[in-house]
Amino acid sequence: MTPIEVNPHSANWLGLWTLYSREVRRFLKVYTQTLMAPLVTTLLFFAVFTLALGRAVETIGSVPFLEFLAPGLVMMAITQNAFANTSSSLVIAKVQGNIVDTLMPPLNAHELTFAYAMGGTTRGLMIGSIIVLVMSFFVPFGFDNPALILFHGFMGALMLSLFGIIGGIWSEKFDHMAAVTNFVVTPLSFLSGTFYSAERLPELGKFLAHINPFFYMIDGFRAGFIGQSDSNILTGILVMTGINTFLWIVSYRMFKTGYKLKA
Template sequence: MSHSLSPRRYGPINWIGLATLYRKEVRRFLTVATQTVLAPMVTTLLFLAVFVLAMGHSTDLVGGVPYMEFLAPGLIMMAMTQNAFANTSSSLMIAKIQGNIVDLLMPPLNAFEITLGLALGGLTRGLIVGLSTAAAIWVFVPLHLAHPGAMIFYAVMASLMLAQLGVVAGIYAEKFDHMAAVTNFIITPLAFLSGTFYSTERLPELGRFLAHLNPFFYMIDGFRYGLIGHADGSLLLGTIVLIGVNLALLVGNYLSFQYGSRLRP
């Protein structure tokens, strides 16, 4: 019996291709879990140890809780988001340098499916690192889960935002020096100046104003609210900012894959 040859129909979304790309991204970082999951957890514990030694037995309250309980959510969020960024940026950068970027561009995946698959892979790594880091910190610092729904929402939105920023960096960086520059001069400063290690309520008025212009502030502030029940800023504004930034990045990355030439061999 003969079969006529014709293009395969996938429907509005190629779910098979999208799932395959997502699994590829997840397996890529799980294959080296010691480097991608265990190492960030150890680094975060070292941060915690340094602050414990620096603060000694201080009983200062920040946000109505002991300082270490205030600090823990910021450390977890920093580990989570930095690894979400690293996953997508390194995936694209390595593919470009090794010359196998065609393996991403040639399959029957449209720009939206590529963008979503990469972003979900980065999101997954961020959440796994966040969970493992939280479990390790919980041994030393009590985490109360004051508002679990808010904690989950901000964890997902923050990891997704950094994963999409990683896609932007991976598309436009031409070598690893460019990637390091993005991390050292954009991601890390924004994370450190967003209230990760301190309450913005203790800053002068100008400092608080500048902090509230930083989108990283809202992801850390909302996540901290989910854990300890205290927020320095407006949760409604934070929700709007994170949703808006994620949508803008999604559209921008879609257009980059659809019309850009940076990834073309």
């Protein structure tokens, strides 16, 4: 069953808010799994790299290694959790057969996309804020440019939320979603400069890093804290804006046509 279309010139604000609230309450209800677990995982990453490389690699450029590492770990947690929220919500609804309850109300494709995407973005930004707060007890955050932090945090979370929508609609079972996570999201996250500077890579490595969209979100986010970047910030902003626009259109079309959502 495809969504019921309404007058495109009038927004269903109540329905939009209801769906968004449902998505937020869904992950808050199991906060130990959706908020606390990512916090513990990120702190473990931080502890392992601190113990393993903290003395061997004291600085990257002129920035202490731990101050360089921390923002990358925060962004990695933001994006992975934003993706998990939208993808799991849609896959579970499809597997359980209750996706029809979401498609029947008078919500158009843009409203469905917005509500799901903002639910995932909210989870990503929430876990990111918690991690920054807790990690600030162990490493000093500079907050050199708060605007860059907010922009890249939001756009990164939105990007993975939209990608989660696409992956969730495409997937017919949990194995499909696991494949997307294991072979797309995780590799792009780990090869994006989270743990290292792209400037230290050979030429081929630099080229591969600069065609990875995850690189720009992490590089810009980190620059907001430490005041240094490995790429042109404006280029990163344009890349992220373009990719998010494309992902939004794809997500919209999937809802609009009922792709793999028809009963």
